[in-house]
Amino acid sequence: MARTSGSTDIQTALEGSHAAAAWLKSVPAPVERSTQLVKLSRVELRRLGTTLDADSAVELFESIDDELAARSLAAMVPADAARLLDALDTDHGADVLRDMKDPLREEVLSAMPPERAIALRGLLTWPEDSVAAHMIPEALTVRPEMTVAEAVAVLRADAATLRSDSWTGAYVYVTDPDAHLVGVIAFRDLVLADADQTVSSLMNQDLLSVSPLTDQEDAALALMDYNLVAVPVVDADGRLLGILTENTAGDIAEEEATEDAERQGGSEPLDVPYLRASPWRLWRKRVGWLLLLFVAEAYTGTVLRAFEDEMEAVVALAFFIPLLIGTGGNTGTQITTTLVRALATGQVRLRDMPAVLAKEMSTGVLIALTMATAAIIRAWTLGVGAEVTLTVSLTVGAIVLWSAFVASILPPLLKKLRIDPALVSAPLIATIVDGTGLIIYFWIAHMTLSQLQGL
Numbered sequence: 124m125a126r127t128s129g130s131t132d133i134q135t136a137l138e139g140s141h142a143a144a145a146w147l148k149s150v151p152a153p154v155e156r157s158t159q160l161v162k163l164s165r166v167e168l169r170r171l172g173t174t175l176d177a178d179s180a181v182e183l184f185e186s187i188d189d190e191l192a193a194r195s196l197a198a199m200v201p202a203d204a205a206r207l208l209d210a211l212d213t214d215h216g217a218d219v220l221r222d223m224k225d226p227l228r229e230e231v232l233s234a235m236p237p238e239r240a241i242a243l244r245g246l247l248t249w250p251e252d253s254v255a256a257h258m259i260p261e262a263l264t265v266r267p268e269m270t271v272a273e274a275v276a277v278l279r280a281d282a283a284t285l286r287s288d289s290w291t292g293a294y295v296y297v298t299d300p301d302a303h304l305v306g307v308i309a310f311r312d313l314v315l316a317d318a319d320q321t322v323s324s325l326m327n328q329d330l331l332s333v334s335p336l337t338d339q340e341d342a343a344l345a346l347m348d349y350n351l352v353a354v355p356v357v358d359a360d361g362r363l364l365g366i367l368t369e370n371t372a373g374d375i376a377e378e379e380a381t382e383d384a385e386r387q388g389g390s391e392p393l394d395v396p397y398l399r400a401s402p403w404r405l406w407r408k409r410v411g412w413l414l415l416l417f418v419a420e421a422y423t424g425t426v427l428r429a430f431e432d433e434m435e436a437v438v439a440l441a442f443f444i445p446l447l448i449g450t451g452g453n454t455g456t457q458i459t460t461t462l463v464r465a466l467a468t469g470q471v472r473l474r475d476m477p478a479v480l481a482k483e484m485s486t487g488v489l490i491a492l493t494m495a496t497a498a499i500i501r502a503w504t505l506g507v508g509a510e511v512t513l514t515v516s517l518t519v520g521a522i523v524l525w526s527a528f529v530a531s532i533l534p535p536l537l538k539k540l541r542i543d544p545a546l547v548s549a550p551l552i553a554t555i556v557d558g559t560g561l562i563i564y565f566w567i568a569h570m571t572l573s574q575l576q577g578l
Contacts, residue, residue: 142174143183153186161191161399165198172199177210184211184219190395193222196231205234213239214259214371217246254342255335257375258356258365263295267305267323271316293352296363297326304332304355304363332357335364340379343372344469383467386545412550419554423448426558430565437574439507443515444561446501450494451522451560452553458483458530459552463544466534476535480528487527491520514564514571521567522560529555 150156163171175183184192184207196204196219208216208231220228220243232240242260249255263281265274278295295313297306306326316325332355333342346354346367353366382392391408393400400408427434427444434441462479465471471479498519502512530552534544569575 143171143179147179147182157187157191160187160195168195168198169200172203172207175207180207180210188396189218190222192219197223197227201230201234204231209235209239212259213242213246213261214257217243217256220247221251249335252339253335254333254337254339254367255356255364257339257371258367259291260365261291262363262366263292264298264363265295265322267297267326269322270318271313271320272318274322275314291353291366291368296355297322298363302362304357304361306330339375342367343375346372348469379467383463383545386543416550416554420557423558423561426561433565433568433575437511437572439511440568442505447518447522447564448557448560450519451526451556454490454523455526455530455552455556456549458527459534462534466538466544473535473539476532479535480531483527483531484524487524491523494523495520510572514568517571518564518567521563525559525563526556
């Protein structure tokens with residue numbers, strides 16, 4: 124097995140004592156860790172499970188993707204897998220468990236401490252794309268009637284059972300005896316306040332919260348828009364269920380951006396790193412889109428057949444078909460790529476559609492004039508005559524404007540219908556514009572070419 128300079132091969136490390144810790148220290152790069160880990164046999168992974176301690180497990184599984192973590196844990200004795208999974212943050216543990224098959228997942232959960240298993244099962248019941256599926260159910264909470272001294276004492280007592288870090292410990296949430304969220308205090312403000320002040324006098328009641336079924340991407344964007352470290356998740360009755368932290372929101376945003384990029388290329392997300400994707404998985408993720416685009420593109424041939432007489436009458440019309448449909452597809456792709464990203468980052472909302480349409484159509488007019496001028500030059504160099512030159516230049520301008528209109532309204536409309544705007548991929552928008560662009564082409568040709576009068 125290839126090694127990086129100064130690194131230890133994991134198979135070699137497993138031969139000695141403190142194997143996992145030594146290997147992790149020797150191989151800090153996540154990609155190299157994944158590369159070596161994926162080559163281990165089930166026997167070697169089982170041996171790794173016996174040598175990993177809690178700290179090493181956190182370091183390892185935080186540096187690799189969830190699918191590989193789940194596969195590695197699946198090869199271990201359930202008791203070892205449960206012990207290592209228990210070391211992870213609750214939200215991360217739930218993400219790894221989702222990638223395990225049901226029988227094994229239940230074995231691992233059954234081997235975990237009951238309270239921990241209950242928390243993980245709770246997260247697994249929520250839809251995978253909801254914010255509740257990725258929240259941390261543990262949060263720092265105090266009562267509004269407490270003094271600062273009493274609140275700090277409660278937090279100290281709860282510290283041993285809470286998995287708090289710089290994100291989960293940034294805010295202290297104020298709840299009533301029935302767990303209803305009534306306010307929030309920054310942890311720093313609480314510990315620096317006078318000991319005899321009451322929590323209610325310090326808390327902020329104007330706080331952002333999200334419902335458990337809020338889309339994970341929307342919740343992550345809300346957290347980042349307000350520059351928060353964490354955002355509480357509350358049910359319909361206002362009870363605190365957990366918190367979405369800044370690091371999890373960053374992971375969600377990165378994952379969504381990756382999925383959008385893959386969908387815009389006309390493929391379903393791989394769900395695993397590319398180099399670990401088998402040809403069978405690549406086929407499954409791509410063939411559906413290709414078949415859909417194949418069927419959609421078939422209507423382009425139908426349009427051409429419908430205008431067969433026109434092309435026989437004026438053969439020169441066929442020369443410009445690739446140029447025209449290519450220009451329309453390229454125009455639409457530029458717009459959808461920009462808009463899908465703007466929608467994903469929250470820069471554009473549905474209410475902004477009139478402004479988007481006005482901006483893109485204005486830009487489209489400028490681009491249409493530029494491309495029409497280029498078309499005139501191209502037609503002139505081919506010597507096709509004034510009428511065909513006029514037809515081509517008018518068509519280029521019309522197709523650019525039509526493409527700009529379609530590409531401007533589709534992504535926001537899909538977002539409104541709760542459909543991922545990234546589905547308006549570059550191949551799909553090009554396919555939509557291809558057939559309609561040809562109809563525009565021959566419609567303009569009928570109005571400008573004397574040879575087509577009466578056809």
